Amino acid sequence: MFAVMTLRFVCLSIGGVYVLESEKAWSTQNVIRKWVDLMLPLVLRGSQRGLLIWDSASTHRAKDMKNFLAERRVDQVMIPAGMTAYLQTLDIAINKPFKDYLRLEINDYIENRMSRNKNNNFVKPNLQEVVSWVRNAWGKVTDSCVAKALKAGYLDKTSPFQASYIAKHDRLGPVILKELESNEILAGIQGLDLEENDDIPEDDDLIVFE
Template sequence: MAMHCQIGNMDETPMNFDMVGNKTVNPKGAKTVLIKTTGHEKSSFTVVLACTADGAKLRPIIIFKRKTMPKIKIPIGVFVHVNEKGWMDEEGVKLWLDNVWSRRPGGLRQERSLLVWDMFRAHLTTSTKIRLARINTDVAVIPEGLTSLVQPLDVCLNKPFKDCIREQWNEWMVSGEKLFTKGGNMHAPQLDVLCNFVIKAWNDITEETVIRSFKKCGISNSLDGMEDDFLWQDEGEA
């Protein structure tokens, strides 16, 4: 088996510009609950997260739904890509392999590695397979319907990541700097603000949580059975 630093997991997760939670604070017995938004609940973008079994978190890619690159100063810590649908495609996978996976620790030396990801179509194309072979990366494809059981990002990491972004969005709604249309309608958060949300949320996930996520999914556990208890631990357990 590859060393833990060469075992990785990647996943694409959709996000909305308005990140409304399912909890509000209102007077007891109130019949009407108003949830304030910017009116962009259906506007979305994609975040591509990846990590390795030794606890390292790789640079996120953010894919915005647009034809041209945004004219913003992109914060250090993310890679920004654009796509007319705001979703990952074969070109996005190529960019991720070249700019994130190949640049992880050991990536430039093309040490033999293992990448765990799901059956998304762009992961399985011939050109993707050729590129993976070229950089000495073996692939473990998670069967359909099992990502919630054996994909580290799905099992342990995506939820706290999204929770942290939602908390930042709530803070921005209360006290952040906003832009308005001439008609007085609030714009969604600026793209650089969203980038910073992603950076902070990803940075806040600890190395220990990442390591535990791989063990909980049975990917990096020791072969002597001494770490099998991780398989049965709840996500909140140490």
């Protein structure tokens, strides 16, 4: 697939990998909109809604972006400033190993395949080469790595809050845990059927032992 859009925005597919390119290499609204339309249909089914957890960049907070996502049944959760290391699942446990694997691919290219031109200057790799680095690096990110990331970001509800990174926050961890415990107690109380335990008839005589 190849498409040219406004502002010299380009989207193409190489070896099964979609490449989104903008003139200034920024994550613009055009890039995000194209990514949403490419990726989310692969995971959303029927009446399911999507959820994007990302930082509060101006591009994400823009009214046009909010309307665009709402039309596609996609909700947003904005991560507060300074909390990415605790709440952004990708940054917590996926991006680091992916970048490490990508660095190995780049080093291998530099050491074994990088060529020089007639002026003895290094020739930049072509797009196909770069895509192969990304594909190979992502292929080494295992399912267990993703599962750990979901636990660390508190997105796996089968795991306790204590297993998340936010639980380790000196100030917020105890506050959130206390709130969760309070909600559990309240839910338990609301779930009790007190009428079933009220088995004493109102007209029974009450005997008091002193």
